[in-house]
Amino acid sequence: MRFAFIAKHRNIWPVAWLCSALDVSRSGFHAWLKRSPSTRSRHDEVLVTAIDRSFKSSDRTYGARRVWHDVLAEGLSCGLHRIERLMRQNGLRARPRRRGLPKDTGERAAVSDNLLDRAFEAAAPNQKWIADFTYSAPRPGGSGVHMTGMH
Structure with a gap:
């Protein structure tokens, strides 16, 4: 590790200074340079x-x-x-595969006919029912779906 540091920085500072600062011999560093890889x-x-x-x-x-x-x-x-x-x-770190969106099968939910045609007032109770679904974050002990309705 020390010799590699000296080899990397020897164009900035003199080898003698680096060797004395890292407490290694100059002859050891030069022998390391000439040595073939293990x-x-x-x-x-x-x-x-x-x-x-x-x-x-x-x-x-x-x-x-x-x-x-x-x-x-x-x-x-x-x-x-x-x-x-x-x-x-070598900086090789695996990245997770991207998960795609669910495949579109082309099927669509059936839409009901508009029977009320925005005439929401009824002459008597239990004749016309409507509902509004609001989705929000679930609360502890409760569900995330709140239904409000008129009848």
Whole structure:
């Protein structure tokens, strides 16, 4: 971690200053620069390409477990935690699939005939019934539907 920080910032500050501030030797830093990548880091690079391919083919919806199964199916061996770590380091975070609206079947509810034709007054009780439904947020212990009516 320290050597990577020095390598990233060596064009801003002198290497000697950075090495002394981070308490590492300059010779150790230069040896780290010339050293070839380890077997694990080379295998991680192979895994990252397979992870990226699986993740993008799933339209960025697969999490670590599904990507891990795809990587195993390709013949590469690794553990689930390694896949999780590599996905986290490379910023591969699954997003949930969008749930669409319910499919429109084309059927419509039947509309009743207008029998009253806006003549709401009745000569006697129980001859004409109308109702108004108002939907609101439910209250504790009650329903969200309130019905008011005239008769």
